Amino acid sequence: MVSVDFSREYLDQWAEDRLSLPRENAEKVAALRESMSSQLNRPYNRRWWRNAVRLPVFSTDDFGIRDGVVCFGEDLSPDPGEKRVLRGALEDLKSWRKGPFSYAGIEVDAEWRSDIKWRRVMELANPDIRGCRVADVGCNNLYYMYRMLEHDPSLVIGCEPVERYFFYYYLNRKFYRDRRLAFELFGVDDLALYGPFFDLVFFMGVLYHRRHPLMALENLAAAMQPGAHLVIETAGIPGGDESCLFPGKRYMKAPGWWFLPTVKALKNMLERSGFEKVRIHEAFSMTHTEQRKTEWVDTQSLESFLDPEDPGRTVEGYPAPLRIYASAYRRL
Numbered sequence: 001m002v003s004v005d006f007s008r009e010y011l012d013q014w015a016e017d018r019l020s021l022p023r024e025n026a027e028k029v030a031a032l033r034e035s036m037s038s039q040l041n042r043p044y045n046r047r048w049w050r051n052a053v054r055l056p057v058f059s060t061d062d063f064g065i066r067d068g069v070v071c072f073g074e075d076l077s078p079d080p081g082e083k084r085v086l087r088g089a090l091e092d093l094k095s096w097r098k099g100p101f102s103y104a105g106i107e108v109d110a111e112w113r114s115d116i117k118w119r120r121v122m123e124l125a126n127p128d129i130r131g132c133r134v135a136d137v138g139c140n141n142l143y144y145m146y147r148m149l150e151h152d153p154s155l156v157i158g159c160e161p162v163e164r165y166f167f168y169y170y171l172n173r174k175f176y177r178d179r180r181l182a183f184e185l186f187g188v189d190d191l192a193l194y195g196p197f198f199d200l201v202f203f204m205g206v207l208y209h210r211r212h213p214l215m216a217l218e219n220l221a222a223a224m225q226p227g228a229h230l231v232i233e234t235a236g237i238p239g240g241d242e243s244c245l246f247p248g249k250r251y252m253k254a255p256g257w258w259f260l261p262t263v264k265a266l267k268n269m270l271e272r273s274g275f276e277k278v279r280i281h282e283a284f285s286m287t288h289t290e291q292r293k294t295e296w297v298d299t300q301s302l303e304s305f306l307d308p309e310d311p312g313r314t315v316e317g318y319p320a321p322l323r324i325y326a327s328a329y330r331r332l
């Protein structure tokens with residue numbers, strides 16, 4: 001039985017008009033929110049919240065960053081019962097893809113060292129976050145959104161069409177609430193409903209998972225102010241030509257990989273979807289330092305996806321992915 005109305009928790013974030021969208025956009029956004037919200041209370045989501053709902057609200061301001069770890073409840077000493085329920089709540093949310101996090105002293109070493117990606121993004125793309133209206137599209141468990149707070153945005157909206165990720169937000173808010181953060185159960189293709197709104201968009205780790213990548217980029221462009229900055233990170237393939245790999249049924253053992261561009265193809269895709277001043281910052285091979293199996297991950301990780309004899313190839317024999325970091329600006 002649902003003891004918390006998660007639909008209400010989600011909608012209440014938006015009770016006060018924080019966006020001041022034009023009326024037509026505001027109505028469409030509100031209608032989509034309303035229909036998405038009803039999914040949160042569905043019984044299949046119980047696995048994500050069954051322990052979290054038993055936790056008290058510990059504090060609303062206990063948050064900090066320590067050596068790249070997003071820490072909640074550093075100043076707390078929960079009693080043994082609360083600590084047991086907290087550990088249960090964290091285990092309910094396995095597999096932890098992004099991190100690291102720490103909750104009242106329990107360290108969650110996620111599959112991805114997202115602190116490494118964040119450091120690269122800040123060094124390479126150097127986005128100016130201060131005072132901006134920011135979207136983190138495909139925000140997963142919100143790791144980067146908490147990192148953005150250090151740079152004083154006016155608003156950061158995390159977009160995730162996957163209900164599960166709302167429950168990480170729900171858990172985090174037992175420790176920390178910040179009016180600059182909000183969660184939207186929208187996918188990239190829904191964002192155009194906002195109209196030109198965002199000053200800065202992070203679109204990391206999503207493009208190659210989209211069946212229609214150009215449509216995704218066009219919808220992002222529609223959600224951005226002219227001149228707004230897009231920071232994009234995507235998987236791609238090596239090569240000096242203008243092509244994309246379109247794998248067969250699986251790539252790295254998963255079916256959700258569609259178009260993997262070379263850096264030149266990525267530049268072309270951006271330029272043909274409403275962006276200009278495209279800069280490819282870097283393309284890196286993935287390492288086992290950055291993506292690996294930990295005790296917080298129940299599935300396989302990078303070491304099982306690459307050919308053990310040739311780490312330059314996936315187990316299917318395709319070129320192993322590069323991670324491409326790029327910037328572009330919404331065309332004026």
Ligand SMILES: C[S@@+](CC[C@H](N)C(=O)[O-])C[C@H]1O[C@@H](n2cnc3c(N)ncnc32)[C@H](O)[C@@H]1O
Nearest residue numbers: 098137138139140160161162187188204205206
């Ligand atoms: C590989 S993860 C990347 C997470 C994070 N942005 C990062 O770079 O580490 C892809 C994320 O995109 C989310 N996603 C799935 N469909 C999406 C959509 N239509 N629009 C936006 N995000 C989506 C997934 O739920 C997942 O959290």
